Amino acid sequence: MRYIQHLFMAVAILLATSCQSKTKQDKLSENTSEKTKTPEMLEKLSPQDLSKYETAYFASGCFWCVEAIFESVRGVKEVISGYSGGTEKNPTYEMVGGGQTSHAEAVEVYYDPKEISFVELVQVFFGSHDPTTLNRQGPDRGTQYRSIAFYKNDDEKKIIESYIQALKDQDVYSGALITTEVTAFTKFYEAEDYHQDYEKKHPNNSYIRNVSIPRLNRFKANFGDYLKEGAH
Known part of the structure; x- marks a missing residue:
């Protein structure tokens, strides 16, 4: 199952849509008609519930896309968008997206090892992005979009x-x-609330329609056996 590298997205769309183009003002003025998902579909597990599961950390481009992909995988209980891989404390979206830090947009994956292994999560990671494009995924360019597989111990490395x-x-x-950088995990900073479940909450956003959803669908087409029931 290899990642399909040849995207046939129009150049105009790539230039007009990018993960970092969404500013605070865009967020505040977001059309509420985009928020079509039910509260049940967006319900988050409590920290106490999440403490029962293992965690894994990956970076592979815009975290809106990466979060949606891992949330479709069986055994994954929660995915949180955030920042990791850098040295600056308490980074913000404006700082990271503007290339002002050494962090990358990353995700924190909570998973049940009885349902899916770390090996399989690594397969999902490599199978859902192009690890040969340095500091870039699709229309998003910069070190904040670099490919990183984090490890917490020697076995994961x-x-x-x-x-x-x-x-x-x-x-x-x-x-x-x-x-892809193979990096020891140190610290994960959770992104601002409005980034969490962004793909689910804003299906009509131009970036989501033209980049996130096609990327998710390509992953689903290649990893059908890894998907949650109903995620096909």
Whole structure:
């Protein structure tokens, strides 16, 4: 299951839509008609509930897209958008999106290891983005959109490195260099509330329609066995 690299999205759409183009003013003026999901579909688990699960951390472009992808995966109980991989404390969206920090847009994935393994989450990570585009995913460019697989222990590091080596051995990317950083996890900063479940809450947003949803659908087409019931 390899990531389909050739996107046939119009150049005009790519230039007109980007994750970092959404400002606070855009957020405040968002058309309420976009918020079509029911409260039940957007319900978040409490910290106490989440404490029962394992966590994994990844960065692979705009966190609106990445959050939606991992939330479609069986065994994943919650996904939170945020910032990681840098040194600055308490980063904001304006700081990270503007390239003013060393952080990347990232996600915190809460999962049940009885339902899905870390190995499978690594497969989801590599299968849902192009790890050969340095500091870029789709229309989003900058170090804040770089590809990072975080590890919390030596076992996770070995799993990530072994999977990267397998991709190289099988020449999945036709000789292109895999630029994914394999980084020890240190700190995750949760993004502002309005970023959480952004794809679900704003299905009519131009970036969501033209970038996030197509990316999610490509993932679903290649990873049907990994999807939650009803997520096909």
